[in-house]
Amino acid sequence: MATRSFIARPTDTGYAGVYVHYDGYPSARLPLLLTSCRYRFNGDVEALAGYLIDDLPDSAYGWDVLGAGLLRGAPEELRHALTGGDEYPSRTLDNVIDPSGAPAAGRLVTPSTTGGLDWGYVLHPHGIEVINLHTEDRHRGPIVDWRTDPRTAFSDFHQLWKPGRPPAVRTRPASPPVATTPAGPHPAGQRTSRP
Numbered sequence: 001m002a003t004r005s006f007i008a009r010p011t012d013t014g015y016a017g018v019y020v021h022y023d024g025y026p027s028a029r030l031p032l033l034l035t036s037c038r039y040r041f042n043g044d045v046e047a048l049a050g051y052l053i054d055d056l057p058d059s060a061y062g063w064d065v066l067g068a069g070l071l072r073g074a075p076e077e078l079r080h081a082l083t084g085g086d087e088y089p090s091r092t093l094d095n096v097i098d099p100s101g102a103p104a105a106g107r108l109v110t111p112s113t114t115g116g117l118d119w120g121y122v123l124h125p126h127g128i129e130v131i132n133l134h135t136e137d138r139h140r141g142p143i144v145d146w147r148t149d150p151r152t153a154f155s156d157f158h159q160l161w162k163p164g165r166p167p168a169v170r171t172r173p174a175s176p177p178v179a180t181t182p183a184g185p186h187p188a189g190q191r192t193s194r195p
Contacts, residue, residue: 026161062092155170
């Protein structure tokens with residue numbers, strides 16, 4: 001689905017991040033980010049942000065799609081619950097041409113460059129801020145704690161994602177939780193190696 005979004009880290013002036021073309025709805029994006037941080041990146045939010053934002057090749061305009069490879073290390077039962085067993089790779093968005101016919105530079109997304117986007121996901125140390133870009137306050141949103149069960153049925157209804165409200169959840173997970181390790185920032189001085 002071409003629901004355009006961005007993934008960013010917080011800055012002094014709001015946030016800065018990268019464009020992601022497909023499947024930007026909370027019901028798809030949040031489970032992938034929660035699981036990836038917890039398992040592939042061992043709870044290291046900065047390592048996840050580095051991979052998605054800093055390690056994007058200079059030749060890429062952004063991400064075309066974020067794939068199941070981000071779920072590496074997650075229990076098979078959880079991977080299957082999130083993907084239905086589909087294994088698809090992440091792909092960068094390459095060969096984008098600007099109006100002059102020249103290759104377009106990568107799209108840095110900040111609070112002033114969100115035009116045409118639907119959702120934003122800001123990776124804070126304590127959780128993922130979900131920004132609904134179809135409301136008046138296009139710079140803030142509810143926070144989904146990193147400890148949230150990735151199988152939670154998040155709503156895609158824009159009006160439910162507003163600052164000051166709890167995360168928009170359709171229902172609680174129907175099956176018992178998969179054993180998980182706690183997610184969150186590592187104590188100062190301890191970092192995991194980059195995948």
